[in-house]
Amino acid sequence: MTTATHSSVTETAVKRAIPMNVFRQSAPLRAVCLENRELVGPGGIGTVRHLVFDTSAGPYPFLEGQSAGILPPGRDANGKPHKLRLYSIASTRHGDTGDGKTLSLCVRRLEYPHPETGETVYGVCSTYLCGLKVGEEVSMTGPTGKAMLLPDDPTATIIMLATGTGIAPFRAHLWRMFRENNPDYEFRGSAWLIFGIPTTPNILYREELEDFQRHANFRLTYAISREQKNAKGGRMYIQDRVAEHVGELWELLQRDNTHVFICGLRGMEDGIDAAFEAYTAGLGIRWAEYREHLEKSHRWHVETY
Structure with missing residues (x-):
């Protein structure tokens, strides 16, 4: 994933150390795959994998909202090493295991028809990651990114707008807010996730997300494009949900500690802007x-790819 739009340092950056590029392409971390499981349910579209990596050979320090770089093996058609790819980290700084020695990624296997032959083309790095076996090593760089960091204010209102694997940083945020017991960050604000996906089986981390609804200060709204209809009878996309709730969202924006985070496919912010406009x-x-x-x-954070 590559960062776009807003990438300036948050106000909280001056209050905390932000790890950046601890590992570089010339000296990457050798991280070991501990888990590789499918997130798309039966009948869903495509394949999305949840991968957990052992980073104890580092350590690999990072904050929620940052990205990790992956160097896929092999060379391109020109004989050059494949380029670095960035992926949003889908776990908190403590990892899925809670010991600070793992890092998780949410990876969709990229596939598209060749513009000339029509044959299916598979993304180099995403296919490599989705096919990893437990015990295999990857070359990892980073961490990088400041645009998607949570504010330090534990009373903030957090609005998260995601499509597809754009859920990755928000999974980290939600674990930080609602799943971990952090003496340095006891979340007392409110969070609202609006999540756009094509079908119900494509709701990534569905069990986790719906479990978070037991917290009174968390709200979850889906935009399931191939199953739900918008006000005009067309497909329900994330911008339609924003338009549906725009009055309430606008009221929340009047609070000086409300933050909006947008993550997913490039162009999704256009529809969101149109709804507010x-x-x-x-x-x-x-x-x-x-x-x-x-x-x-x-207070307006965007990372699209």
């Missing part, structure tokens, strides 16, 4: 200017 026009407010205010306040 249509609403704020009726208030006599230019959305582009207001969003710029949010960005300058380090």
Whole structure:
């Protein structure tokens, strides 16, 4: 995943050390695959794998919202080493095991028709990762990224808008907020996840997400495009859910400690902007200017790929 749009340092960055590029391409970490399991249920579209890596050969320090780099083996058609790929980390700094010695990724195998032959082309790195066997090593760089870091304020309102594997950093955020007992971060704010997926079997980490609903300060909304209809009778996409709840979302944005996080396919932010723009026009407010205010306040966080 490559970072786009907003990538400035958050206000909290000056209060904490942010690990950056501890491991580089010239000297990567040799991380060992501990787990590789399918996240898409029967009847779903494509394949998405949850991978857990042993990083104890490091250590590999990171914060929730950062990304890890993977160097796939082999060479391209020009004889050059394959390029580094970035993936959002899907676990907290303590890892799925809680001992700080693992890191998790959420990887969709990229596949698309060749524009000339029509044959299916598979992504180099995603196919490599999805096919990893337990015990195999990968070359890992990083961590990198500052745009998606959670604010230190434990009373903040966190709005998360995700499509597909864009759920990865939000899984880390939600574990940090609701699953771990962190003496340095006792979350007392509220969180709302709006998650866009094509079918019900494609709800990644569904059991975990729905379990978090036992917390009164967590709200979960799905936009299931091939099963649900929007107000106009078309497919329900994430921008339709934003438009549906835009009045409530706007009210939340009036709080000076509300943060919006957007992660997923590039272009998803356009529909979200359009929904807010249509609403704020009726208030006599230019959305582009207001969003710029949010960005300058380090409250509007985007990472699309």
